[in-house]
Amino acid sequence: MKGLAGTGISVRLGRRQVLSGLDLPLPEAGSLTVLAGPNAAGKSTLVRAIAQLVPYEGRIALDGADLRGMSYTERARALGYMPQSLPAGSALNVLESVIAAGQAAQSGLRAKADAIAMATLDRLGIGALALEPLGRLSGGQRQMVALAQAIVRNPRLLLLDEPTSALDLARQARLMAEVRALTDEGRIVIAVLHDLALAAQHADRIVILHEGRIHSAGKPADVLTPAMLAEVYGVEARVERCSQGRLMVLVDRELPRVTEIA
Amino acid sequence: MTGAIKRMAAIDGQSPGDDLLARYRRQNRRRAGIVAVLAVLAVLALVVDLITGPAGLPLSETLRALTGGEVAKSARVIVWDVRLPVAMMALLVGAALALAGAEMQTVLENPLAEPFTLGVSSAAALGAATAIVLGVSLPFLPGVWTISGNAFVFALGVLALLQGLGRLRSEGPQSLILLGIALNFTCAALLSLLQFIASADALQQLVFWTMGSLASARWPGIGLIAVILGLTLPFALRASWKLTALRMGEDQALSFGVNVAALRRWAMMRVGLLAAGAVSMVGVIGFVGLAGPHIARLLVGEDHRYFLPASLLTGAVLMSVASTLSKTVVPGVLLPVGLVTSLIGLPIFFSLILGRRG
Numbered sequence: 265m266k267g268l269a270g271t272g273i274s275v276r277l278g279r280r281q282v283l284s285g286l287d288l289p290l291p292e293a294g295s296l297t298v299l300a301g302p303n304a305a306g307k308s309t310l311v312r313a314i315a316q317l318v319p320y321e322g323r324i325a326l327d328g329a330d331l332r333g334m335s336y337t338e339r340a341r342a343l344g345y346m347p348q349s350l351p352a353g354s355a356l357n358v359l360e361s362v363i364a365a366g367q368a369a370q371s372g373l374r375a376k377a378d379a380i381a382m383a384t385l386d387r388l389g390i391g392a393l394a395l396e397p398l399g400r401l402s403g404g405q406r407q408m409v410a411l412a413q414a415i416v417r418n419p420r421l422l423l424l425d426e427p428t429s430a431l432d433l434a435r436q437a438r439l440m441a442e443v444r445a446l447t448d449e450g451r452i453v454i455a456v457l458h459d460l461a462l463a464a465q466h467a468d469r470i471v472i473l474h475e476g477r478i479h480s481a482g483k484p485a486d487v488l489t490p491a492m493l494a495e496v497y498g499v500e501a502r503v504e505r506c507s508q509g510r511l512m513v514l515v516d517r518e519l520p521r522v523t524e525i526a
Numbered sequence: 527m528t529g530a531i532k533r534m535a536a537i538d539g540q541s542p543g544d545d546l547l548a549r550y551r552r553q554n555r556r557r558a559g560i561v562a563v564l565a566v567l568a569v570l571a572l573v574v575d576l577i578t579g580p581a582g583l584p585l586s587e588t589l590r591a592l593t594g595g596e597v598a599k600s601a602r603v604i605v606w607d608v609r610l611p612v613a614m615m616a617l618l619v620g621a622a623l624a625l626a627g628a629e630m631q632t633v634l635e636n637p638l639a640e641p642f643t644l645g646v647s648s649a650a651a652l653g654a655a656t657a658i659v660l661g662v663s664l665p666f667l668p669g670v671w672t673i674s675g676n677a678f679v680f681a682l683g684v685l686a687l688l689q690g691l692g693r694l695r696s697e698g699p700q701s702l703i704l705l706g707i708a709l710n711f712t713c714a715a716l717l718s719l720l721q722f723i724a725s726a727d728a729l730q731q732l733v734f735w736t737m738g739s740l741a742s743a744r745w746p747g748i749g750l751i752a753v754i755l756g757l758t759l760p761f762a763l764r765a766s767w768k769l770t771a772l773r774m775g776e777d778q779a780l781s782f783g784v785n786v787a788a789l790r791r792w793a794m795m796r797v798g799l800l801a802a803g804a805v806s807m808v809g810v811i812g813f814v815g816l817a818g819p820h821i822a823r824l825l826v827g828e829d830h831r832y833f834l835p836a837s838l839l840t841g842a843v844l845m846s847v848a849s850t851l852s853k854t855v856v857p858g859v860l861l862p863v864g865l866v867t868s869l870i871g872l873p874i875f876f877s878l879i880l881g882r883r884g
Binding site: 312315316317336337339340341343344345347350351354355356357359360361364365366367368369370378379382391392394395413414417 | 546547549550551553767768770771773774775777778779780781782783784785823827828829
């Protein structure tokens, strides 16, 4: 079976059931799926489960192959994961960190590993930072480096956890354009995004998570509705199309909580 | 992709990456050069250590004795049976402790980790104390090895215990460090207890041992540490990319394809052998395991292909210089080398860190 398939994914962190047996609708190659939902809905946990970074129940398979059954090397070749932030304390420079990302699973040094890492940095427009120590970068620059680390192995599945959270508007636009290009090259891309307008603009499909379950999934126009926004986010909001036909989510006010009414 | 590169380069108005790539490669050649210079310094430090001593042997005679030339029998005895074992032991112990410290700092993700802080040294001291005070020793071990044998077993034991406890609760390196500190205190308390009940003679011997001394260096002990270094270093170097990746944190290393649990387990095994070997032969030597890696990091950065050998060599140089100073600071007196490492290491360490900040 082609694409990424998840069935019965459950994750418990301590005493909290974060994800309860959810089935991931099948994202295909060349598609960008955005995971959205309120805080603590389980978005990052789902991405981390797919990246095999947290223990989970259920099965997650890429092109029919169970991710859990893969060796560390195979897995590193198959998937790239971009965390919300990179640790600031390292004395490594940007280029070294990206070489290490491409190199760690190999036993010897691949020829041209440094040139491949450099080309990846150039592709993301951060080539000029190559020799800067990671510790001296801004949060947004570190986020771009994290993306470079995720794509340097040229993986088929790309998992991005809030990739734009520390970026200014221009860099958000550049990063999303790059993510779109990476998707169009035939990858499966799953990104956690809070900005629903950004999600509507770029996603092929949006999956809304709510309280550890999938609330709704589908094309942006089908998923982003005032009813969903009221139920999941607890806000009164309008979904409108601007002059260019793009979806805009306009939040008017927070709805009083059900318990407060009662 | 070339199109994308050009497009992005045009947006940022930057020069192509070729120039930076060339600079990165030059930087690596410079780092290799620094490692080579450290190796030369280590050899020089060894030679200086060899030609210093209370016997007042002239340089020419020392070198003749070393190369097997015509010298008085007493000179040959001094060089081969007294000075060379001490100098070699200093070099190897420094190398072993610093390599252990470097790997420990990386796999425990903590710049303060070293054999000393995680209880290995105090466990070794406790092992030595059981031999000195209680007369307990391992069977089948010749008498001269009693103290070292016990120290080795205790040091390795405390690391095995640490690993075992760490596996019970897999909450990463932080809990391992806390457990190590707890074990450190436990061993120190038990050591105090043994000191409390020890006879005056045993107490003196024990205090001397815990200060760290090269005076009892013998060739079999040197051979043991050399073998441990020879066995561990190739594996450490082989893991250098994985260790470098771990500097990005555990999650990133995992997503890069590193089996972090296995990497930690094997690294701690190497650290255990290195630290237990070193400490059991010369007693408690602080600071080298901490300062060696930090100085190396300032010199060559954290690419472990350079960082590990640079740490090892820095430790060797520090310890060798300390050995020379322990003979010369107070004429006619051989100071415990453990005291000297801390005293000479500290100013070097401070100046490097403060210089960097400035």
